[in-house]
Structure formats: structure tokens, C-alpha cells
Amino acid sequence: MNVSYDVRIWDIRRNASSKTPSYVVRWKVGAKERSKTFRTKALAENFVSDLRQATRKGEAFDLATGLPSSMTKAADAGPTFFDFARSYMAARWVHSAARTRETMTYALLSLVPALVKDLPGRPDDEDLRAVLREYAFLPDWRRGELRPAHKAALSWLEVASLPLVDLLEPAAIHSALDAIALRFDGEPAAANTVRRKRAVLHHMMESAVELKMLSANPLHAVKWKPPKATGTVDPRTVVNPDQVRELLDAVKHVGWTRGPRMVAMFACMYYAALRPEEASGLCRQNCDLPAQGWGLITLEKARPQANKRWTNTGETHDERGLKHRAKDDTREVPIPPVLVAVLREHIEKHGVERDGRLFRTSKGRPFSSSAYSAVWQEARRLVFTVEQITSPLAARPYDLRHAAVSLWLNAGVPPTEVAQRAGHGVDVLLRVYAKCIEGQRAHVNGQITKALET
Missing domain, CATH: 1.10.443.10 (Intergrase catalytic core)
Incomplete structure (x- = not known):
């Protein structure tokens, strides 16, 4: 890999040629200038912050991609869990009944906010769930206008979500299982609710294996006992x-x-x-x-x-x-x-x-x-x-x-x-x-x- 330590980063600027607001990050590696456009200023600032941290740590920048080695590895890691959840919902929408769509989303409202990095500026959990429920998991034609608080929540999730491959680590998949075992108020969830949410997570992981995004279903590698559900009429x-x-x-x-x-x-x-x-x-x-x-x-x-x-x-x-x-x-x-x-x-x-x-x-x-x-x-x-x-x-x-x-x-x-x-x-x-x-x-x-x- 051809690398360079000669890096220059310019300030973020508004993209004047775009009808909708967007922001451009410009930087230079060796003799070649680079640029990347983002939908929000927050995303652009996060990207610039990552670039500057890499230069302070003395990381080499790849001349082919213009990215430091740490960001190149992240880019090779595949989609984040949030990205995969959105594509999973989009693929399942046409073939699922309304109640099934609702059940899948309810499970993801627990999972997506739990499977994130510890980054500053985390929005309230209710804002995170609202943007997932009212925007992220709906088809484009069903989405409404995003409120400012929800824009910030969406931007934060796009940056903070763990790479999907991280779920192969026992600690990450245990975090997912712990999340579905609780209600949104922190109290233990009903046994049938936990089982429904785990079924959604299991099907997602099987889909990821089928699509060759994961080498194995991480749920098979951990010991976890779901709560017992009666399954009989009282x-x-x-x-x-x-x-x-x-x-x-x-x-x-x-x-x-x-x-x-x-x-x-x-x-x-x-x-x-x-x-x-x-x-x-x-x-x-x-x-x-x-x-x-x-x-x-x-x-x-x-x-x-x-x-x-x-x-x-x-x-x-x-x-x-x-x-x-x-x-x-x-x-x-x-x-x-x-x-x-x-x-x-x-x-x-x-x-x-x-x-x-x-x-x-x-x-x-x-x-x-x-x-x-x-x-x-x-x-x-x-x-x-x-x-x-x-x-x-x-x-x-x-x-x-x-x-x-x-x-x-x-x-x-x-x-x-x-x-x-x-x-x-x-x-x-x-x-x-x-x-x-x-x-x-x-x-x-x-x-x-x-x-x-x-």
C-alpha cells in the first residue's frame, strides 16, 4: 500500500451547488486533493475530527483512498448494524404483513440504540427510537419531514453504530440480548416479548450469514437462556x-x-x-x-x-x-x-x-x-x-x-x-x-x- 504522511485538511464548506443543504470536507494527501460530501454538518464535522485525530497519532494515509489506516480498516469492515437493519427492513417490507413489520421494528428499537460506540453527543433514547420508528425503517415514499432533533439523532446513529462484524464478539451479542430482555423503561420485558425480539435478531443474523456479511450466526456461540413463556391458555x-x-x-x-x-x-x-x-x-x-x-x-x-x-x-x-x-x-x-x-x-x-x-x-x-x-x-x-x-x-x-x-x-x-x-x-x-x-x-x-x- 502506497502511503504518505503529508496531509493537509481544510475547513468544512457549504455546498452552494446543491439544492438541498450539504457540506463538503476537503483534504490533501501528498499531491492529490480529496473531497467528500455529507448531508449534515454534524456528519462532516465527525469525519474531519477522525482525519485530524489520525494525523495527531501519526498514522499513514493511503494514497489510493486518501484515508488513514484506521479508517481504511473501518471501511473494509462492511456495513454497520444500523445500515444492515435498514436494508433488512427494506427487503422484508414487501413480503411481510403490517403486524410483522411492527414486530420487527419494535425489536430493532431495542437493538439499534444498544449496539453503538460510546461517542459524545448521544441523543435521548426516545429521540433515537422516534427517528427509527417514524423515518429510518419506513420506505422512502412513507417518510415524512425530519424534525431537527431527529436529524441530529439520525446523524449520530449513522456514525456511532457498531460494524455488523462486531456482533461476532461475545460482548457485543450479549449487549444485544440484554437490550431485548428489557422494556424501554428499564424493567424486565414479558417472556413472550423477549422471545419475539430474539426471533427477529436470529433471523437477521441468519440473513447476514446468507449474504456472506457474517461468517456465522453469533447467537450460536453464546450461552443465553430466554425467559420461560407459558404458551398455554390460563x-x-x-x-x-x-x-x-x-x-x-x-x-x-x-x-x-x-x-x-x-x-x-x-x-x-x-x-x-x-x-x-x-x-x-x-x-x-x-x-x-x-x-x-x-x-x-x-x-x-x-x-x-x-x-x-x-x-x-x-x-x-x-x-x-x-x-x-x-x-x-x-x-x-x-x-x-x-x-x-x-x-x-x-x-x-x-x-x-x-x-x-x-x-x-x-x-x-x-x-x-x-x-x-x-x-x-x-x-x-x-x-x-x-x-x-x-x-x-x-x-x-x-x-x-x-x-x-x-x-x-x-x-x-x-x-x-x-x-x-x-x-x-x-x-x-x-x-x-x-x-x-x-x-x-x-x-x-x-x-x-x-x-x-x-
């Missing part, structure tokens, strides 16, 4: 049919129009075990509602809710295929006469939207999760005792689905049929609802007693 959340009937009746009396419009939606979550996003996407053409006997719901689409910055449409609800199924797959759910009657009454009173959707506000908008959760909590207050209100009993609308599946299993419906109706795999079904299947303990105890007496 039987204390499960309501019985009488309690469901009382709750549905109470929903009718919450608000002028909101509660009455939600009764049939909650009924679908219980009598048909629909997920909230499946109920949100339910249309009249999906429902066979005979005057007598059992009916049939044929599910085609779901409308999960997410922050609108992550959806394709910019709305809070995106239309998606059914969970755990192929894009155009459907699921048939036979529904009992009680639900048939509820749906027929709902359609008669409230009609349907132009696209056939059953459940929406008086203005035709889908119900937000906060809206139907608030109605549900008010119904619980109208029906339950003080002790029940503070208990996990039907604490969330989603617990209606858990109650439905538990009822079917305890009624003796074959697990294969329950799994088909609920949209589960049989193995997942039995694992998740293991604690909600009643009557087995007495049967097993009887078998043991019989064996002991033999």
Missing part, C-alpha cells in the same frame, strides 16, 4: 355459556350505538371461535344463515389492525389471508342456531357495508381494538362482581375464542374437528388448551387407584 380466563349470555346482553346497553353494533361481533368470537381480525373481515356473502338449524361461516379474509405507518394502504386495517393458511385458502365453521339468530338480527337492524362487511361503526369504519376493548370492559363491570372484575376472567375479548375452544374440547368434540374449526394445528391446539380440558384428573386418579388396589 383456565381462569375461560367463561361459561351462562356468563357469555349475560356479557352479550350487557354489551347491548353500552353506549347509544357502539355496543349494539358489537354484540354480534363478540358472539362470533364465542360461538364460532373467530379471531378479532377474522370477525372484522366477515362479510354477508361469507354467511349461510338459514331460518332454522345450523348455519355456516366460510372465512376468506382477515382484517388485522396495526399502526397505519406499517400497513400497505395507510389505513389501520389491511386485508390479509387467514392466519397459518395459504393466501387464498378458506376455513368453514359451522355455527349453532343461537349465532345464526344473532347474525340475522344484526343484519336486519344495522345492514351491511357496500362490500358486505357486517361489523363497522355508524360511519362505516372498522372498529378499532381500543374501541371494542373499552365496550367489553364496560360490559364486564355491568355483569361481574368486584372480585371477578379484577380477575383474569374474560379479561379480553380474545378470551371468548379461548372459551369457545375449551367448550368444544370438553364437550368431547374430536381435536381434529376443533382444530379445523378454530384454524389451529392439532398439536398446537392440545398444547395451548391443555389446562382447559376438564375431567381428565378424576379419570386418571381412578386409573391410578385401580392399579394400586390390584
Whole structure:
């Protein structure tokens, strides 16, 4: 490598030929002048500072690149973790659902601010997370105007982020794991949250290996035990049919129009075990509602809710295929006469939207999760005792689905049929609802007693 110690560095100057503000750093190595343009003055000042520190340390400058040996090594180290995270999000955007995009970003809000050098001028963590959430991880067409504080935060991250290859060092990957184990307020995160964030980090590292940016997945080289997640439904959340009937009746009396419009939606979550996003996407053409006997719901689409910055449409609800199924797959759910009657009454009173959707506000908008959760909590207050209100009993609308599946299993419906109706795999079904299947303990105890007496 041809080097020189003859280095001259000039002051930063504003690029007058650029329409958007930019700043030019000029320096000379031997007889050859060099220049580099930066979007912000802070980035330019950081670059000049690195050059001057190298000259004070007596480093040789490469004549080919114009950079000192320390900066040449840094340039050869590949992308920073922040750069890789941005390219990872861009590559995954098209193929991911809105909720998945939100989950990936939430993990990176913990990881990116943790995997940085100890440089002066670190912005507040909230400013770092805000610029990641509202700008850096969004596609160009979805980004808004950067506020001054966020510009400074972005500039600092671009300079301070660790090289991706540094994650091969145990100390760096442990820093990443420590970060995902905590909430933003410093308290321990829930077990399921930690596991979701680690899954994102693991997939990122596997992608880096596949792209030959890392020689191996650094997570495989460290010992780290994730917190245990229950993975099963708490039987204390499960309501019985009488309690469901009382709750549905109470929903009718919450608000002028909101509660009455939600009764049939909650009924679908219980009598048909629909997920909230499946109920949100339910249309009249999906429902066979005979005057007598059992009916049939044929599910085609779901409308999960997410922050609108992550959806394709910019709305809070995106239309998606059914969970755990192929894009155009459907699921048939036979529904009992009680639900048939509820749906027929709902359609008669409230009609349907132009696209056939059953459940929406008086203005035709889908119900937000906060809206139907608030109605549900008010119904619980109208029906339950003080002790029940503070208990996990039907604490969330989603617990209606858990109650439905538990009822079917305890009624003796074959697990294969329950799994088909609920949209589960049989193995997942039995694992998740293991604690909600009643009557087995007495049967097993009887078998043991019989064996002991033999």
C-alpha cells in the first residue's frame, strides 16, 4: 500500500451547488486533493475530527483512498448494524404483513440504540427510537419531514453504530440480548416479548450469514437462556355459556350505538371461535344463515389492525389471508342456531357495508381494538362482581375464542374437528388448551387407584 504522511485538511464548506443543504470536507494527501460530501454538518464535522485525530497519532494515509489506516480498516469492515437493519427492513417490507413489520421494528428499537460506540453527543433514547420508528425503517415514499432533533439523532446513529462484524464478539451479542430482555423503561420485558425480539435478531443474523456479511450466526456461540413463556391458555380466563349470555346482553346497553353494533361481533368470537381480525373481515356473502338449524361461516379474509405507518394502504386495517393458511385458502365453521339468530338480527337492524362487511361503526369504519376493548370492559363491570372484575376472567375479548375452544374440547368434540374449526394445528391446539380440558384428573386418579388396589 502506497502511503504518505503529508496531509493537509481544510475547513468544512457549504455546498452552494446543491439544492438541498450539504457540506463538503476537503483534504490533501501528498499531491492529490480529496473531497467528500455529507448531508449534515454534524456528519462532516465527525469525519474531519477522525482525519485530524489520525494525523495527531501519526498514522499513514493511503494514497489510493486518501484515508488513514484506521479508517481504511473501518471501511473494509462492511456495513454497520444500523445500515444492515435498514436494508433488512427494506427487503422484508414487501413480503411481510403490517403486524410483522411492527414486530420487527419494535425489536430493532431495542437493538439499534444498544449496539453503538460510546461517542459524545448521544441523543435521548426516545429521540433515537422516534427517528427509527417514524423515518429510518419506513420506505422512502412513507417518510415524512425530519424534525431537527431527529436529524441530529439520525446523524449520530449513522456514525456511532457498531460494524455488523462486531456482533461476532461475545460482548457485543450479549449487549444485544440484554437490550431485548428489557422494556424501554428499564424493567424486565414479558417472556413472550423477549422471545419475539430474539426471533427477529436470529433471523437477521441468519440473513447476514446468507449474504456472506457474517461468517456465522453469533447467537450460536453464546450461552443465553430466554425467559420461560407459558404458551398455554390460563383456565381462569375461560367463561361459561351462562356468563357469555349475560356479557352479550350487557354489551347491548353500552353506549347509544357502539355496543349494539358489537354484540354480534363478540358472539362470533364465542360461538364460532373467530379471531378479532377474522370477525372484522366477515362479510354477508361469507354467511349461510338459514331460518332454522345450523348455519355456516366460510372465512376468506382477515382484517388485522396495526399502526397505519406499517400497513400497505395507510389505513389501520389491511386485508390479509387467514392466519397459518395459504393466501387464498378458506376455513368453514359451522355455527349453532343461537349465532345464526344473532347474525340475522344484526343484519336486519344495522345492514351491511357496500362490500358486505357486517361489523363497522355508524360511519362505516372498522372498529378499532381500543374501541371494542373499552365496550367489553364496560360490559364486564355491568355483569361481574368486584372480585371477578379484577380477575383474569374474560379479561379480553380474545378470551371468548379461548372459551369457545375449551367448550368444544370438553364437550368431547374430536381435536381434529376443533382444530379445523378454530384454524389451529392439532398439536398446537392440545398444547395451548391443555389446562382447559376438564375431567381428565378424576379419570386418571381412578386409573391410578385401580392399579394400586390390584
